[in-house]
Amino acid sequence: MYKYGPRVYFDSEGAIVFQTGTIETTVTDYYKDNDPRDWHPELIGKEGIEMQQFGWGEYEEEFSSQKLARIDPQTRRPVFEARPEPDPNEVPSPPKNSLEEEVARLRAADLDNKEMINGLGEMLMSLMEG
Structure with missing residues (x-):
């Protein structure tokens, strides 16, 4: 079983364009035939979009408890922010x-x-x- 951490595609300012989740597969090179650059509308033909591949389990706690805000373009490290608290007065539809x-x-x-x-x-x- 091969395990891939999230892939994050971002622009030159570090804004997130697209993000994959973690993937467990029997395919050796999963992204060779499944690269989101080939099918995701926000990535097809876009110039200046970079990709950061994170390892399996890397930043796992942060990804699960916080929101990925951006990627620092210089360090290529993720920048997280607190998830907004739900409004206790909001009635679910x-x-x-x-x-x-x-x-x-x-x-x-x-x-x-x-x-x-x-x-x-x-x-x-x-x-x-x-």
Whole structure:
């Protein structure tokens, strides 16, 4: 098992552009084929974006208890800040749908997908026969 710490992509001022989490994988060189520079819209074709790869477990306590504010461009070290305290007066908004409604919606969508796949299969078979 290969373990990779977070990767942080930042601009010349140290502002965070994109950050990955930690990754455990059986792939030897995971980022060779999965580099966010190839697929993330904030990174594609951008000039001046640098990347800092942190080791597995490096700054683990800070990442879990604080917010990554920026990367110091000179030292390439992370700069953390305290996470804001939640507002005790804020009332959480209720979910839009109950769990039962959401399950029913997903089952109906799954059934629609299955019917569509069956229809496509039938069309393909008729095209192959004709």
